[in-house]
Amino acid sequence: MGDTKRGRERKGQKKREQRIRQxxxxxxxxxxxxxxxxxxxxxxxxxxxxxxxxxxxxxxEEAA
Structure with missing residues (x-):
């Protein structure tokens, strides 16, 4: 299976979730x-x- 933009996006999302959890x-x-x-x-x-x-x-209040 080839490298797809959607697959890279999902992997990036997963990494962000892992970093937030960490x-x-x-x-x-x-x-x-x-x-x-x-x-x-x-x-x-x-x-x-x-x-x-x-x-x-x-x-x-006086200064304003």
Whole structure:
């Protein structure tokens, strides 16, 4: 039997389905815990809010 366009399309569809199933299985089998970094976390003793701005819904309405 010769190579047909329809056959190639079906094979491509099958591959896509297999890849989607594989991705779903990998996602479901993944750990719920995030990976732990070996780097030490920096110690935060004071919060620096000098360069932080807070925007409220009221401020957004005025800007529009």
């Amino acid at each position: 991705e779903i299985d990998e996602t479901l089998d993944a750990d719920d815990e995030p990976p732990v970094s070996d780097a030490e976390s920096p110690e935060v003793t004071e919060t620096d809010l000098e360069n932080v701005s807070v925007v409220t819904g009221k401020d957004e």
